[in-house]
Amino acid sequence: MGIITEFTRIKKSCLKYLICLHIVFFLCCPDYSDADSWKAGAASRVITPEESSWMVGYGAGKPSAGKIHDLYVKAFAIEDPDGTKAVIVTADLIGLTKEFSNDIALEVTKRFNLPRETILFNTSHTHCGPGISNPFKTLPDEYAKKLETYVPWLKNRYIDVIGESLHNLEPVDISFSSVKPVPFAVSRRYPTPEGIAYRSSPSSYYTGGPRDDIVPVLRAIDSDGAVKAIVFGYSCHPITLNIDKFCGDYPGYAQRYIEEYYPGSVALFVQGCGGELVPNARFQLEYAMGHGKALADAVKKALDGKQIPVTGQLRCAYGEAALELQHVPDKNELEDNLNSDDTFIRNKSAYLLKQIENNGKIDTTYPCPLQAMHIGNDLLLVGIGGETVAGYSEKIKTKYSSNQFVWVAGYCNEVFAYLPTLKILKEGGYEGERAMTYFTIPSPFAETVEMRVLDGVHTLVGKISE
Ligand SMILES: [Zn+2]
Numbered sequence: 205m206g207i208i209t210e211f212t213r214i215k216k217s218c219l220k221y222l223i224c225l226h227i228v229f230f231l232c233c234p235d236y237s238d239a240d241s242w243k244a245g246a247a248s249r250v251i252t253p254e255e256s257s258w259m260v261g262y263g264a265g266k267p268s269a270g271k272i273h274d275l276y277v278k279a280f281a282i283e284d285p286d287g288t289k290a291v292i293v294t295a296d297l298i299g300l301t302k303e304f305s306n307d308i309a310l311e312v313t314k315r316f317n318l319p320r321e322t323i324l325f326n327t328s329h330t331h332c333g334p335g336i337s338n339p340f341k342t343l344p345d346e347y348a349k350k351l352e353t354y355v356p357w358l359k360n361r362y363i364d365v366i367g368e369s370l371h372n373l374e375p376v377d378i379s380f381s382s383v384k385p386v387p388f389a390v391s392r393r394y395p396t397p398e399g400i401a402y403r404s405s406p407s408s409y410y411t412g413g414p415r416d417d418i419v420p421v422l423r424a425i426d427s428d429g430a431v432k433a434i435v436f437g438y439s440c441h442p443i444t445l446n447i448d449k450f451c452g453d454y455p456g457y458a459q460r461y462i463e464e465y466y467p468g469s470v471a472l473f474v475q476g477c478g479g480e481l482v483p484n485a486r487f488q489l490e491y492a493m494g495h496g497k498a499l500a501d502a503v504k505k506a507l508d509g510k511q512i513p514v515t516g517q518l519r520c521a522y523g524e525a526a527l528e529l530q531h532v533p534d535k536n537e538l539e540d541n542l543n544s545d546d547t548f549i550r551n552k553s554a555y556l557l558k559q560i561e562n563n564g565k566i567d568t569t570y571p572c573p574l575q576a577m578h579i580g581n582d583l584l585l586v587g588i589g590g591e592t593v594a595g596y597s598e599k600i601k602t603k604y605s606s607n608q609f610v611w612v613a614g615y616c617n618e619v620f621a622y623l624p625t626l627k628i629l630k631e632g633g634y635e636g637e638r639a640m641t642y643f644t645i646p647s648p649f650a651e652t653v654e655m656r657v658l659d660g661v662h663t664l665v666g667k668i669s670e
Contacts, residue, residue, distance in 0.1 A: 242514060242580075243283040244424035245372030246433035246470035249365045250274045251295065252450050253334050253354055258347040259448055260298050261331025267347060268334065272451035272489065273460070275333055277361050278472045279369035280424075280433050282378065282579065284518035289373075290322040290577060291366050292435060294472040296452040297327045299619025301337050302573070304355070308362045315363070316370055321522035323366075324575055324587050325617050326474045330442045332451040339644050340551040376424040376432060379511035380583050380609060385502030387417040388454075388495045389440035389481040391594075393633060400633040409484060415439070416476050416597040419499065420611040421506040422514075422579070431466040436503045437613060439476030439594060444483045444492040454483065457496025458503070465504055477614040479593035479622055480635050512609070516581035519668035524571035525660035528650035532568050535560055548641045556646055570645050572657060573617035576664035582608050586661055587616030590623035593635055596654075599625075600661060621645050626654040 252274045256267045275296035283289045291312075305325045312318050336355050338348050390409035394401045416439040424432045442453035452459065455473035462471035485491040533541070533556065541553035559566055575587035586600055592614025601610045614623070621643040622635045629636045629651060637648040 240285045241375040242285065242378045243373040244376045244378055244433060245281045245369045245374060246279065246424070246472070247365045247368035247372060248276050248278040248470050249361045251277050251297070251358055251361050253350075255350060257334040257350055257354060258343050259332070260335035261333070261443070266448055268450055269448045270450070272332070272447075272449050273456060275330070275450055275452060275456070276459070277358075277365050278470055279365045280422075280435050280470070280472050281366070281369035281373055282424075282518060283373050284516075284580075286517060288322075288518045289318060289370065290324070290518055290520050291318065291369060292324045292326070292472065292474070293362065293366060294326050294328065294435075294474055296330050296456050297333045297336065298329055298331060299327050299615060300325055300617065302571075302618045302620070304336060304359070305573075305617045308359055308366075311359075311363050312366050316367065321520040321575065324577065324585075324613075326587065326613055327615050327619065328442055328452060328455040328473050329475050329478075329591075329615050329619070330451065330453045330456060332445050332447060332449060332453055334450070340555050342551060374426060374432075376426055378422065378424050378514040378580075380420065380422045380514065380579075381506040381509055381511050382418050382420045382609065383502050383506035383509065384417050385419055385438075385498055385505075387415065388484050388498060389415060389417065389438070389478060390484045391415065391480050392482045393480050393628070393631070393635070400631050402634065409482065414594040414598045415481060416478075416594050416612070419502045419506060420609070421503050422583070423507060423511070431469040431507075433470045433472065434462055434466065434503060434507070435472045435474060436462070436499075437474040437476050437611060438499055439478035439597060439614070440481045440483060441478050442475075444486050444495060445489065446487060451492070454492050454495035454499065457493050458499035461497055461500030462503055465500065474611075474613045475615040477588070477592040477594045477597035477612055479591040479614065479624075480628070481594055512582055514580035514583060517578070518580070519578040520576070521664040521667040522573070522575045523660055523664050524573055525656040526569040527572050527656050528569050528652050529645065529647045530650050531647040532566050533646055546641075552641070552644065552646075555644055566646055570620060570649075572620070572623065572660070574657070574660045574664055575616060576661065576668055578668045583611065584608050584665065585611045585613065586665070587613045588623065588657065588661070589616055589618045590620050591615065591635070591639075592623045593625055593628055595625035595627060596623070596657065599658060603662075604665060623657065624649065624653065626651060629653060
């Protein structure tokens with residue numbers, strides 16, 4: 205055997221050996237590639253106005269006087285093994301307008317290539333936050349002017365935080381769990397033989413249903429076991445406080461406690477369907493802290509318990525349900541209303557007359573944003589716009605919970621008005637009709653409202669379940 209032949213033989217056997225080694229390594233060792241792992245990234249930004257701003261919620265009618273603690277916008281980005289991404293964005297704000305969320309979504313699509321259905325905005329609905337719009341032009345000039353600076357700045361904060369959460373995407377284990385805390389949400393709609401009554405004292409609120417006391421928790425941990433992000437929800441109006449200082453109310457405190465429990469993590473609060481639900485103890489800072497602590501402890505309990513791993517694909521859908529109105533006033537009626545003794549009626553009439561002037565008509569329906577996300581095979585997240593009442597959560601969970609965990613969030617993408625169920629609409633009261641005075645929509649919704657919303661959700665769930 206010549207030297208060259210011998211060399212070739214040795215080379216061939218070495219090659220075989222190397223191939224065998226590689227196969228053994230491949231079979232025995234874990235796959236360190238990212239091919240089948242989910243990724244997540246989180247980020248947060250302070251959004252507390254640097255100057256005194258006009259308060260909405262209970263502080264409405266006066267400017268802010270300092271802060272209890274900072275307000276935040278936070279983003280949780282996820283990516284499934286196929287590379288499909290989505291981002292859940294939460295904020296300590298009372299609500300967003302359609303224009304605001306759409307502007308940000310457009311920019312996010314342009315910069316980061318995320319389609320609209322993969323971007324979910326939710327606000328905690330804290331009543332101790334700044335307003336971001338002035339639809340009736342009723343703010344004093346000084347504060348209306350401040351909005352012209354604050355709102356574009358806030359939009360940039362949203363875009364920055366979304367960008368950073370996407371930049372922070374890394375392989376993680378994502379899992380979810382849920383827990384029932386000691387509930388502090390009670391209904392302010394008290395049924396009596398004479399109809400719905402509103403009790404002024406928290407101790408006399410109605411503790412019956414519908415309610416949604418389950419706290420859902422979505423968690424991402426990295427390969428070292430460090431908790432990167434915790435997304436959690438609860439359904440209750442953050443109106444523990446009625447002060448003129450910026451504060452996240454109970455969701456703000458819950459997020460702070462959770463971030464203390466899990467140092468280095470970002471905790472994001474998602475408001476649920478708490479339209480008619482209010483805290484059972486109110487008007488003292490200690491109560492806001494106490495509710496926040498109860499919620500944070502519930503989240504910790506959920507995280508100490510059994511986790512369901514997120515596996516499979518991420519699928520998202522977005523749509524709008526056209527909600528009919530009970531009554532669309534004409535120009536004559538609106539002009540008559542300009543003489544009303546009620547300031548709110550006068551303001552709204554002027555607003556609607558302007559709409560006729562600009563668009564030639566008043567829209568006869570209102571487009572309610574709806575969103576659905578399958579985060580893996582076992583978790584369905586449904587996001588509904590408006591001040592969604594608890595009945596929606598109950599109905600959607602009943603319909604879709606047979607083979608998956610269902611998380612229903614209200615206050616998503618836009619807070620345009622209360623979104624009553626048919627029952628609440630028929631009963632009337634604040635959430636059914638009276639509150640509509642304070643929103644830009646001309647009249648309460650027609651009796652088709654619940655059907656339109658549930659049909660819309662059904663279409664989206666169908667789309668992502670195909
Ligand atoms: Zn509200």
